[in-house]
Amino acid sequence: METVTQTIQGVPLNHYIILSAVIFSIGVMGVLIRRNAIVIFMSVELMLNAVNLLLTAFSAYRGDPAGQVFVFFIMALAAAEVAVGLAIIVMIYRNTNSTDINVLNRLKW
Amino acid sequence: MSAINLVWLVPLFPLIGFLINGFGRNVLPKSIVGLVGCLSVLLSFGLSTAIFFELEKSGATAYYVPLFNWIQTGSLSIPFSFQVDHLSSLMLLIVTGIGFLIHVYSIGYMHHDKGYAKFFSYLNLFVFFMLLLVLGSNYVVLFIGWEGVGLCSYLLIGFWYKNSSYASAAKKAFVMNRIGDLGFLIAIFVIFRIFGSIEFGEVFTKAAEMKVGSPVMVLITMLLFVGATGKSAQIPLFTWLPDAMAGPTPVSALIHAATMVTAGIYMIARSNVLFMLAPLTMNVIAIVGLATAILAATIAITQTDIKKVLAYSTVSQLGYMFLGLGVGAYTGAFFHVITHAFFKALLFLGAGSVIHAMSNEQDMRLMGGLRKKLPVTFITMLAGTIAISGIPPFSGFFSKDEILANAYEHNKIFWVIGVIGAVFTAFYMFRMMFLTFYGKFRGTHEQEHHVHESPATMTIPLIVLAVLSIFGGFIGVPEVLGGKHWLSHYLAPVFTNKAAGHEVHHLDHNTEYMLMTISVLGAVIAAIVAYVRYTKKHHVPVPDHASRGFLGNLSYHKYYIDEVYDVLITRPLNALSGLFYKIIDKAIIDGIVNGLGKATGLAGKGLRLVQTGNIGFYIFMMVAGVIALLFYSFYKI
Numbered sequence: 115m116e117t118v119t120q121t122i123q124g125v126p127l128n129h130y131i132i133l134s135a136v137i138f139s140i141g142v143m144g145v146l147i148r149r150n151a152i153v154i155f156m157s158v159e160l161m162l163n164a165v166n167l168l169l170t171a172f173s174a175y176r177g178d179p180a181g182q183v184f185v186f187f188i189m190a191l192a193a194a195e196v197a198v199g200l201a202i203i204v205m206i207y208r209n210t211n212s213t214d215i216n217v218l219n220r221l222k223w
Numbered sequence: 224m225s226a227i228n229l230v231w232l233v234p235l236f237p238l239i240g241f242l243i244n245g246f247g248r249n250v251l252p253k254s255i256v257g258l259v260g261c262l263s264v265l266l267s268f269g270l271s272t273a274i275f276f277e278l279e280k281s282g283a284t285a286y287y288v289p290l291f292n293w294i295q296t297g298s299l300s301i302p303f304s305f306q307v308d309h310l311s312s313l314m315l316l317i318v319t320g321i322g323f324l325i326h327v328y329s330i331g332y333m334h335h336d337k338g339y340a341k342f343f344s345y346l347n348l349f350v351f352f353m354l355l356l357v358l359g360s361n362y363v364v365l366f367i368g369w370e371g372v373g374l375c376s377y378l379l380i381g382f383w384y385k386n387s388s389y390a391s392a393a394k395k396a397f398v399m400n401r402i403g404d405l406g407f408l409i410a411i412f413v414i415f416r417i418f419g420s421i422e423f424g425e426v427f428t429k430a431a432e433m434k435v436g437s438p439v440m441v442l443i444t445m446l447l448f449v450g451a452t453g454k455s456a457q458i459p460l461f462t463w464l465p466d467a468m469a470g471p472t473p474v475s476a477l478i479h480a481a482t483m484v485t486a487g488i489y490m491i492a493r494s495n496v497l498f499m500l501a502p503l504t505m506n507v508i509a510i511v512g513l514a515t516a517i518l519a520a521t522i523a524i525t526q527t528d529i530k531k532v533l534a535y536s537t538v539s540q541l542g543y544m545f546l547g548l549g550v551g552a553y554t555g556a557f558f559h560v561i562t563h564a565f566f567k568a569l570l571f572l573g574a575g576s577v578i579h580a581m582s583n584e585q586d587m588r589l590m591g592g593l594r595k596k597l598p599v600t601f602i603t604m605l606a607g608t609i610a611i612s613g614i615p616p617f618s619g620f621f622s623k624d625e626i627l628a629n630a631y632e633h634n635k636i637f638w639v640i641g642v643i644g645a646v647f648t649a650f651y652m653f654r655m656m657f658l659t660f661y662g663k664f665r666g667t668h669e670q671e672h673h674v675h676e677s678p679a680t681m682t683i684p685l686i687v688l689a690v691l692s693i694f695g696g697f698i699g700v701p702e703v704l705g706g707k708h709w710l711s712h713y714l715a716p717v718f719t720n721k722a723a724g725h726e727v728h729h730l731d732h733n734t735e736y737m738l739m740t741i742s743v744l745g746a747v748i749a750a751i752v753a754y755v756r757y758t759k760k761h762h763v764p765v766p767d768h769a770s771r772g773f774l775g776n777l778s779y780h781k782y783y784i785d786e787v788y789d790v791l792i793t794r795p796l797n798a799l800s801g802l803f804y805k806i807i808d809k810a811i812i813d814g815i816v817n818g819l820g821k822a823t824g825l826a827g828k829g830l831r832l833v834q835t836g837n838i839g840f841y842i843f844m845m846v847a848g849v850i851a852l853l854f855y856s857f858y859k860i
Contacts, residue, residue, distance in 0.1 A: 146843055215838045222836030 122174040130171035137164035151203050151213040155196075162192050226273035227286045230305050233270050233315060234354035236263040240347040248340035257330040260343035264326050264350055268319035275312045284308060284716040287360060287424070294363075298419065306360030306423060310557070310717040314357040314489055317561060321481035321568050322350045324684035328572050329473040331680035332579060336471075342382060346477065349375035353482040357489065362411045362421040365490065369407065369454065372483050373400040379478070380470040389469035399463035403453015407490075410446035417443070427496040435500050444497055444504035447490065448511075455487030456538050457545055458515045462785055465534040472575030475530060479537040480568035485560050488544050492553050495718055499551070509549025509633070513640055516542025518782070520647035524654065525771070525779040527764050528585050529574050532655045536611065537567055539648060543626050546641060552629035553718040554711040558699045559622035561710075565695045566610040566619060569688035573604035576677045576685065577659060582670050587658040588763055589670075594660040596674045599682045601660050603689035608656050610692040612649035612746045615739075618696030624739055625701065631738055632730055642742050649746035653753035661758045703735045 137160055144157025166185045173181025203213060210217050240263030244256055251259075278286070285308035294301040326346060333342050352375055356368025374397075381393025415421050417439055418429045433440055451457070456464035464484065468475055478484060491498060491508070498505060516539045523535035540563050547556030578585055580597055594601045610617035613624065623645060631638035664671050676682065700706020730738075756762050765771060771779055780786075833844075 142846055146839065146846060149839070218838055219836040221838065221841075222834045 119174045119177070122171060127171060127175055130168060134164045134168040134171075137161075137167070149214050149216055151206060151215050154215065155199055155203065158199075159192065159196070162188060226270060226277050227307050228288065229270065230274060230286075230288050230307055230358065231290055233267045233274070233319070234351050234358065236266045236270075237347040237351040237354065239263060241344045241351060244340050244344035244347060248344060251340060253334070253339050256340040256343050260347055261323065261326045261330070263347055264319055264323040267350070267354065268316070268323050271312070271315035271319045274307060275316055278307060278309065278312050279713075285424075299415070301361065301363050301421065303364060304360045305358040305364075307358070308717055309714050310489075310492060311357050313557075313561070313714075314485075315354065317485075317564050318350060318353050318357060318481050321564050321688075322346075322353075322477065324687055325473050325477050325481065325568065325572070328476075328575070328681050328684040329471075331678045332473055332575055333471060338382065342379075342471065345375055345378050345382070346473070349379065349477060349482060353486070356486055360423055362414060362423075362426075365493075366407065366411060369450075369486060369490075370404065372486060373397060373404065373454070376400070376467065376478055376483055379474040380467045382470050382474065386469075392463075392466040392469035396463040396467050399460050400453045403450045403460055403487075406446045406448075406453070407450025410443050410450060413439070413443050413446065423493065427494075430497050430500060433500055436502055437500070440497060440500040441503050444494070444501040445507070447494060447497070448504060448508055451487030451491055451545075452511070453487075454490075455484050455541050455545070456515075457487075457511050457541065458518065461515060461519065461538050462781075462788065464538055465531055465781070468528070468530040468534050472530070472571060472578060475534070476568045476571035476575070479534070479571060480564045484537065484541055485564065488541070488548065488556060488560055491545075491548050492557055492718075495553050498548070505549050505551065507549070509546050509630075509637060512542045512545025512547075512549055513630075513637055513644075514542070515539070516546060516644045517640055517647070518542075520644045520651065521778050522781050523651040524647060525764070525775055526651075527587050529577065529587050529590070529655060529659060530571075530585055532587075532651055533567070533570055533574055536570075536648065536652065537563075539644060540567070540611070543623060543641065543644070546630055546637065547626035550626075550629045550633040550637065552626055554699075554714050555622065555625035555629055557714060558710055559619075559626055561698070562610065562618035562622040562692070562695050565688055566607040566617075566692040569603060569607040569685060569692050570611065572681070572685055572688065573600050573607060576600040576681055577604075579677055579681070580674050581666060582673050584666060584670060587655065588766075589666045590659045590664075591662040591666075591763075592660070592664040593674065597660075597676050599676060599685060603682075603685040604660075605656060606689040606692050608652045610696075612652055612750060613645055613742060614649075614746050614750075615743060616693075616696065618692050618694070620743070621696035621699050621701070624742065625699065627742060628701075628730060628735060628738055631734075638738070642745055645742050646745040646749045649749035650753050653750040654757055657753055657757035658763070662761055665763070701735070703732050 141157045141159075141161035141164060144160065145154050148154055148157065166188055169181040169185050169188075173179060173185075206218065207213055240259050243259050244251070248256070285306055287304060287306055289302050289304040291303050292300070293303040326343070329342065329346065333339055336342065349372060352368045352371025354368070356365055356372060359365040359368060377393045377397040380396050381390045384390045384393070411421060414426055418426045420426055420429075430440070453460045464479075467478055470478075498508075519535045519538035519542060523532050523539065526532045526535060540559070544556045544559050544563070547553070547559060577590065577593060577597065577600060580593070580600070581590060584590070606617065610619040613620045615621075627638055627641050627645070630641050664674075697706070699708050699710040701708055770776075777783070
């Protein structure tokens with residue numbers, strides 16, 4: 115029976131890297147361009163998961179489980195972060211009746 | 224246990240006294256303070272006496288008493304150790320003996336002063352440092368004591384520091400001393416460089432192999448002499464000593480007689496081996512000493528302040544000691560140190576007694592006729608005056624005569640000038656006596672009413688010192704007068720060089736008689752002239768502003784030396800300081816510091832505009848930063 119590792123190794127490593135880079139770049143651009151706080155938040159998640167994907171791929175190719183352990187940590191952390199982040203966004207919405215981050219322009223000297 | 228091994232106790236006692244009085248100055252009653260102060264020095268004196276006799280009995284030349292290894296680094300080794308030999312044991316006796324008498328005297332003199340305990344603690348510290356100076360077995364320990372007495376003189380001259388002119392007199396003394404100290408310090412460095420050691424014994428042994436007159440010896444001895452001019456008040460650094468009169472009178476006595484000013488002479492006498500190798504320096508010393516002697520004597524004859532007269536007389540007598548050192552008469556110079564310590568301490572303490580009786584009046588023009596009211600002071604001071612004038616058989620005669628005889632042998636002109644100085648000495652001292660004790664009372668009625676003889680604590684030291692001044696000269700009666708000159712035999716091991724000890728023998732007896740007669744006659748005639756002028760004719764020195772004639776003005780204003788120094792040194796120095804202050808400090812250093820501050824402020828002002836508050840922009844900058852970092856780590860730009 116083919117193991118998961120072998121399945122992953124069925125695709126060349128370059129493909130994983132390119133995919134991750136693309137997803138990560140999409141995330142970065144999303145963060146930079148979009149004004150809606152929730153979309154920005156989702157873009158951040160995209161970046162995180164791009165990294166997760168890469169970690170898993172490397173882990174499989176090197177036969178080292180440490181990478182996958184990292185992924186679990188990151189997922190747990192992301193869950194916590196989502197909870198806090200969404201709470202902040204809810205508070206922003208309550209205060210400004212919008213999720214547009216350009217409204218929050220007082221963070222300056 | 225032998226006393227010599229306990230020599231470290233000698234300086235320790237005054238140090239303990241200093242600590243007790245220093246820390247307890249606000250709690251201890253005056254009686255205890257005085258007792259502690261005097262007792263500590265008395266114990267030292269007792270121990271010094273024991274050491275003196277033990278040394279004489281043992282017949283050894285010197286004892287080396289190591290205490291602990293102080294500095295040890297590389298080839299430099301400086302042990303903290305004492306050396307007991309004939310020279311230092313005599314100095315111990317002088318410092319502690321006269322110091323003790325001055326302490327006792329201070330009990331009476333300073334009784335009304337608020338800083339009574341402070342005064343005693345400083346006195347004890349002074350004695351401590353002087354003992355360290357005398358006992359040290361190397362130049363560094365000597366230098367500690369050297370600096371210490373400088374510090375204590377500063378503290379004591381400025382004892383009444385609330386008077387700003389007194390405080391500046393203290394500063395003057397300190398600064399003048401520092402100039403000399405620098406010379407001494409450099410001399411120590413050079414000695415270490417050349418001989419690789421600063422221990423007296425080693426240095427002198429190695430120096431004995433050097434050639435006479437080698438440049439390096441001249442350099443070392445010249446630098447040492449610069450140090451000595453500062454401490455022992457010779458031209459050009461003598462002006463601090465007359466100003467040192469600002470301190471309480473016992474301090475003047477201590478500085479002028481037992482401690483401080485004798486330090487320079489002690490140092491040169493101690494280094495006699497080095498000085499004998501530099502005839503050039505010896506000549507310079509003799510000439511400077513002679514010039515100082517005559518200059519100070521001519522100043523003293525017109526001074527009106529009783530303490531100023533004595534101060535210039537000290538400078539003048541120190542000049543004689545240097546003359547003695549310069550012509551190689553170490554024993555004579557040291558003999559004069561001893562007798563001078565006796566009669567100058569006596570004269571200062573006597574002057575203090577007069578000032579005490581006159582309710583702090585120091586101007587001799589306002590005294591007169593005190594003979595009847597202060598009999599003890601009068602008689603003792605008269606003894607001191609005769610002694611300093613060099614009239615036999617008082618002590619000053621023997622020591623001064625020995626120096627002059629050596630000077631005659633060395634160079635007849637030295638002798639002539641020396642005798643003229645001695646005549647001046649007799650004149651101004653008797654002038655002081657006649658102005659103070661004879662004639663009519665010239666002060667106010669209130670002062671006249673107050674005049675009283677001083678208490679026993681003050682008169683007893685006077686009497687003791689008077690006895691010493693009268694008989695002190697008998698330790699060095701020359702053979703020509705049928706004596707044995709005990710002192711020169713005693714000091715012979717220290718002054719081993721041939722020119723040091725028995726030089727008097729070179730002159731034939733008739734010449735010596737002639738020299739003595741001339742100087743004694745000169746002194747007696749000067750005394751008679753002073754008597755006629757100030758007692759018979761009731762001459763009183765004119766007030767400050769009155770005309771004195773050219774020479775009189777020159778002398779009264781101390782040859783304007785302070786003014787000359789002011790123009791030549793102080794003002795250019797002040798101008799230079801002003802220049803440095805304005806250009807280097809204000810413009811350059813302050814400019815750099817303030818400029819840095821301003822630049823930071825401006826940069827902040829500009830950079831804060833980047834913080835627009837737009838979150839998108841912040842994130843963009845962050846991403847740009849991350850990308851930049853990535854580029855950096857990939858390409859190591």
